[in-house]
Amino acid sequence: MSPEPTSLLQGTLDLLILKSLIAGEMHGLGVSRRIQQITGGTFVVKPGSLFPALHRMEEEGWISSFWGASENNRRAKYYRLSKAGLRQLEAETKRWGRISWAIAQALGVS
Numbered sequence: 093m094s095p096e097p098t099s100l101l102q103g104t105l106d107l108l109i110l111k112s113l114i115a116g117e118m119h120g121l122g123v124s125r126r127i128q129q130i131t132g133g134t135f136v137v138k139p140g141s142l143f144p145a146l147h148r149m150e151e152e153g154w155i156s157s158f159w160g161a162s163e164n165n166r167r168a169k170y171y172r173l174s175k176a177g178l179r180q181l182e183a184e185t186k187r188w189g190r191i192s193w194a195i196a197q198a199l200g201v202s
Contacts, residue, residue: 105145106154107188108135110173110181113155117172119162120146146171154180 112118112126123146124137149155154177162168173181 103184104135104188105137105141106149107181107184108137109142109145109149110154110177110184113171113173113177114181117170119160119168119170121162121168123171149177152176152180 108127108131109123112123112130115126118126120139120142124139124142127135127137146155146157150157150171154174155171156174157169157171159167160170
């Protein structure tokens with residue numbers, strides 16, 4: 093049984109995009125599918141959330157993009173993680189580790 097899709101907490105989308113791109117460059121739909129895969133279906137990212145986040149992250153220098161052909165030979169924008177994005181992923185991973193530990197402590201979950 094698949095988990096019920098859950099709304100993303102503020103700040104988690106960037107982390108999940110960066111984490112999905114560690115596997116290699118991919119187009120937007122691929123990023124969305126990868127996020128759904130790595131979260132076991134808990135998070136389903138809609139284009140209205142994904143593409144503004146990708147654009148903002150590109151402006152931050154965390155990712156770069158280029159145009160290429162998708163699996164079905166359509167023109168698609170591909171994204172890849174930059175060195176700054178890798179550093180951001182490491183920082184965000186540590187931050188979310190502290191947050192999740194603190195929430196687990198507060199809820200009495202081990």
